[in-house]
Amino acid sequence: MKFKDKHRFVRSNMKRNKTRVWMTILASTMGCAFLIMLASVGFAIHKTAVDDVMSYRLMNEIEIQNDNGPLVEEDVKKLQDIKNVKAVSRKKYVPASEMTLGEYTVYAEVNSVNMPSERKAGLQLEKGRMPKSKNEIIIGHHFAQELRKEMPENFTEGMSDEEAQKEMKKFAYDGDLLNQTLTYHMKVDNPDIKTETQIKTVQVKVVGIKEKPKKEWMTDSSVMITDDLHSEIMPLLTEIDPELKNSDDSYTSVRVYTSSAEDVKEVSEKIKDKGYLTYSVVSELKELNIYFTLFKAGLIFIGAIAVLIASIGIFNTMTMAVTERSQDIGIMKAIGATPKTIKRIFLLESGYIGLWGVGLGTILAYLISYGINFALPIIVEQFMNEKPPEDFILSYIPWSLTVIAVTICMSVTLLSGWRPAAKATTVDVLKALRRDV
Amino acid sequence: MITVRNLSYAFKIGKKEKENIVPVLHHVDLQVAEGEIVAIVGRSGSGKSTLLNLISGFIKSQTGDITIDGQQVSKLSESKWAEFRLEHLGFIFQSFQLIPSMTAFENVELPLVLKGVSEKERKDQTMKMLKKVGLEKYQSHYPGELSGGQQQRVSIARALILNPPLILADEPTGSLDSENEKELLNFIKELNEKDGITFLIITHDHEVASIAHRKVEIRDGYLREGSKLHEVQR
Numbered sequence: 001m002k003f004k005d006k007h008r009f010v011r012s013n014m015k016r017n018k019t020r021v022w023m024t025i026l027a028s029t030m031g032c033a034f035l036i037m038l039a040s041v042g043f044a045i046h047k048t049a050v051d052d053v054m055s056y057r058l059m060n061e062i063e064i065q066n067d068n069g070p071l072v073e074e075d076v077k078k079l080q081d082i083k084n085v086k087a088v089s090r091k092k093y094v095p096a097s098e099m100t101l102g103e104y105t106v107y108a109e110v111n112s113v114n115m116p117s118e119r120k121a122g123l124q125l126e127k128g129r130m131p132k133s134k135n136e137i138i139i140g141h142h143f144a145q146e147l148r149k150e151m152p153e154n155f156t157e158g159m160s161d162e163e164a165q166k167e168m169k170k171f172a173y174d175g176d177l178l179n180q181t182l183t184y185h186m187k188v189d190n191p192d193i194k195t196e197t198q199i200k201t202v203q204v205k206v207v208g209i210k211e212k213p214k215k216e217w218m219t220d221s222s223v224m225i226t227d228d229l230h231s232e233i234m235p236l237l238t239e240i241d242p243e244l245k246n247s248d249d250s251y252t253s254v255r256v257y258t259s260s261a262e263d264v265k266e267v268s269e270k271i272k273d274k275g276y277l278t279y280s281v282v283s284e285l286k287e288l289n290i291y292f293t294l295f296k297a298g299l300i301f302i303g304a305i306a307v308l309i310a311s312i313g314i315f316n317t318m319t320m321a322v323t324e325r326s327q328d329i330g331i332m333k334a335i336g337a338t339p340k341t342i343k344r345i346f347l348l349e350s351g352y353i354g355l356w357g358v359g360l361g362t363i364l365a366y367l368i369s370y371g372i373n374f375a376l377p378i379i380v381e382q383f384m385n386e387k388p389p390e391d392f393i394l395s396y397i398p399w400s401l402t403v404i405a406v407t408i409c410m411s412v413t414l415l416s417g418w419r420p421a422a423k424a425t426t427v428d429v430l431k432a433l434r435r436d437v
Numbered sequence: 438m439i440t441v442r443n444l445s446y447a448f449k450i451g452k453k454e455k456e457n458i459v460p461v462l463h464h465v466d467l468q469v470a471e472g473e474i475v476a477i478v479g480r481s482g483s484g485k486s487t488l489l490n491l492i493s494g495f496i497k498s499q500t501g502d503i504t505i506d507g508q509q510v511s512k513l514s515e516s517k518w519a520e521f522r523l524e525h526l527g528f529i530f531q532s533f534q535l536i537p538s539m540t541a542f543e544n545v546e547l548p549l550v551l552k553g554v555s556e557k558e559r560k561d562q563t564m565k566m567l568k569k570v571g572l573e574k575y576q577s578h579y580p581g582e583l584s585g586g587q588q589q590r591v592s593i594a595r596a597l598i599l600n601p602p603l604i605l606a607d608e609p610t611g612s613l614d615s616e617n618e619k620e621l622l623n624f625i626k627e628l629n630e631k632d633g634i635t636f637l638i639i640t641h642d643h644e645v646a647s648i649a650h651r652k653v654e655i656r657d658g659y660l661r662e663g664s665k666l667h668e669v670q671r
Contacts, residue, residue, distance in 0.1 A: 001551050001552075001553055005553075328538070331535075332551070334495065335522065335547060335551065335595070336524075336548060338519040339515055430496065
């Protein structure tokens, strides 16, 4: 018997009991949709957690520390020699933070960096270019809003945070800082040193502005200066504060960037072999993934129970179909239908019920998922007067979840149709012809 | 065409392990030649239907051999038996045994569907067969919308659609009136004479037995072919 004829046969049988078949399909649809929706919550929380971790760091970034004190240039050279290391980003903290532009002043976090290494590590600029000469600097995206005119004393007292922010903005610099020259004051944060002695300044030019941070709530008003400028100003600062003498050679932060995320594990091992401590997103994600995989497996297991319940409906429908059609089966067997043909017809029928259920269930789950993710922020804002966390989603259905759900639902469906189909093959021809079954 | 040797059969009746053995057939020997019409007659409960069911493969033989069209069938598996029936045997039943949810066309077409014949070829052959039995106008009627005679003709069309060399008929006129019975018997004779189809007919009706080339009587499960006591030459 050809597949096309089996299909025609099954279709006509299904049409005969439309209501019962559709009720069974509905049960399968609900079971499948429940499984996908439940697991999608786990997938969504996992995705949010991973995205959150990755928004702070890059996948190919390894943070390096040393047990025996701060890292120095010699350590950087050792790290650069490791295979698959793309760049070694290193920062030296500069203990002078005051910069001015006319009547505007800012107290920024200043670091000296190796500009070529930063570029290689993936530093992205919103405007401008990388520094080419000693006195050129790069500023953070929010630098301008921290560059303010002097505000009256206790200006923000009695104001809410939101009001204070709004009022302070009126004092902030509102022009374009690119290509502007700032005065960098050689002042150190040490109460024992008199202000009058800190009169030296250096002129620096803004040549680049960094990209806005990925998170809405993050601000970046830092300044990046060149190594050459660092070498020039550190003697000036040491003159003012001799205690700084020994700190000019050590790095406050060293990060290694590998050629690809796949190299992180191997490079981390090599760095550890050289006696350094390492930390990377990959290692954090590994632990996170183990935890969430177990969590998602638990949710899928619970969801599968709903599918199992729906499969009882399929079993029942197929058993009734076999009982009702026993005479037809007997006639077909008498004429020459093999048990295999009979079995396949009934398996096909349960398969179709399952397929409809899985198809409709998946579509329904996607619609509910989109609906929830669309409506959730509106509901939270309406009833709680608060915005939900940025990028938060309650339901996420990746293709892998769809594949898992379809596989579970179809397997359960076929298993539940197996016994009725096997029963159909055992119909006694003589009893069926005598209408005794 | 059919050779039955030393065939015995006993039904097991009652609960397992406490069942009663009821012998039905005893050492039956039967030969049916190609192109012959053989009627097996006997009283109710004599074992004639059991003999036909054994030859059809609907029940499995316990002892003895059955050979049909040169093939020993008594040891065939259920699947092989089904394939053999489809290829070699046609059936005419007393109660027609048509599938009620299928039209006359679909009932006749069913063996071709099971054999995997293409749709176009099926349509041609089925229409030809319905024409042969005079039911081309009733092709889209369901069995419930046809008279007993028409249903039996659909059943015959279905039995003939794959051109089997042997047709087994179990009380074929049992549900028909005298006019339809006469028509059916003429049709069987015509099929036998024109197409050379072999018929093995189970009946207790002398009218039906009268068209057979040989009449074999079965009594209390005993049948001895060739014996003048049990075999009456036409």
